[in-house]
Amino acid sequence: MKPVLLLMIPLRDQLLAQLRERFDVRHAPTQVEREAIVRSHGEEIEIVLTNGTIGISADQIDAMPRLTFACAYGAGYENIAVEHARSRGIALANGAGSNEDCVADHALALLLSAVRAIPTLDSACRQGVWRDDLPLFPQLAHKRVGILGLGSIGRKIARRCEAFDMSVGYHNRSKRSDLPYAYFGDAEALANWSDFLIVAAPGGAATRHIVNSVVLAALGSDGFLVNISRGSLVDTAALAEALSAGGLRGAGLDVYEGEPDPPAALIGLRNVVLTPHVAGSSPEALQAALACFMDNAARHLAGEPLRTPI
Structure with missing residues (x-):
């Protein structure tokens, strides 16, 4: 049987x-x-x-x-x-x-989409808006990317970021002796150093809201956040406030609190790219x-x- x-x-x-x-x-x-x-x-x-x-x-x-x-x-x-x-x-x-490769691919897709404002540019093009009437959006090359959680997925994200000529830093429960990236002792210090912050740490009580208003403030008004781990790691209310008030330039999220319901506080914001928890799906x-x-x-x-x- x-x-x-x-x-x-x-x-x-x-x-x-x-x-x-x-x-x-x-x-x-x-x-x-x-x-x-x-x-x-x-x-x-x-x-x-x-x-x-x-x-x-x-x-x-x-x-x-x-x-x-x-x-x-x-x-x-x-x-x-x-x-x-x-x-x-x-x-x-x-x-x-x-699904490590798939998640790492999606993290870079979200980062590119958020930083280069791909949804906004797509919408503008469909409406007949030409580039001269649009703001400029930053590049990835030569920027600093912080990875919060340098496990197997985080390492794959780091290698992809290196291919874009970005400098890589990370925060982990402990410093890794086998990798050359800059180590930071907490999420705030990592965010303060970073232009882009990618969340790749495990979920659970120990990491709930590890990305909070303090970390978002450290990332700053030119910063971008990407989350491909678990929605619980990011304080949604603090993120919505930062994105709305200009405290953060943009975000790309594949996960969010309250799944599968869409994150109501973020839906109306043009500077956030959302996907429905599909980073690991191919x-x-x-x-x-x-x-x-x-x-x-x-x-x-x-x-x-x-x-x-x-």
Whole structure:
């Protein structure tokens, strides 16, 4: 018999079909469906596939007595009850590495779009406005970019920024001895040095609103902010105020507080570029994430070490 899998996230048909070949899938992409399946089929579930945003709670874990393995479809796992799962002996993994290139690409796309005001220029061109009637927008080359969180995605962003002849600085929980970039002891110091600040740190309570009014003030009126990590890292109200009052020149956000609802405080602002949490989504990245889960699940069922354990 196939192992019973609770799939807690939306998944495209082609990927879902691949899962059904290996597992007896209970698909619950909405909160209502998740609650119903855990209530009615919790005793059957052996494996869970979720993501960092949806996670899996301690109560849900306790409602699945046969659960032995849970995996995040992507790198983030901030809403998985990790310690509770471990106390139950449940193996945990994530999709680390599967979408890093895609996220790094999107970070640069947002930075370019915000700094060069691509949406504004696109709109102007469609309205017949010629360049002589438009303001000038800065370039990326020879500017200073600060990366808040220099993990694997942050490092890929840094390499892309180097290709644009930008100087790279970073703030991390600790200084890295294996990289040549300038290190700053906190987010404010990094923002004060930077022309552009890219947020690439993990989500969770420890990083909530790490980009606040103080950090935005340090970035300054000519600064630009990009966030491709989690919406919780940026204080939305402070960002809206800075963008509206001229305290910040522009921003590009793929994530924001209150997802999936759009950030109401930012919608009317022309100097912010928004995308709906798609930085890590491409055909290649989604297939790689599924392959990573399949490999981890196969290893777990065979009693072998996981490929990407949490």
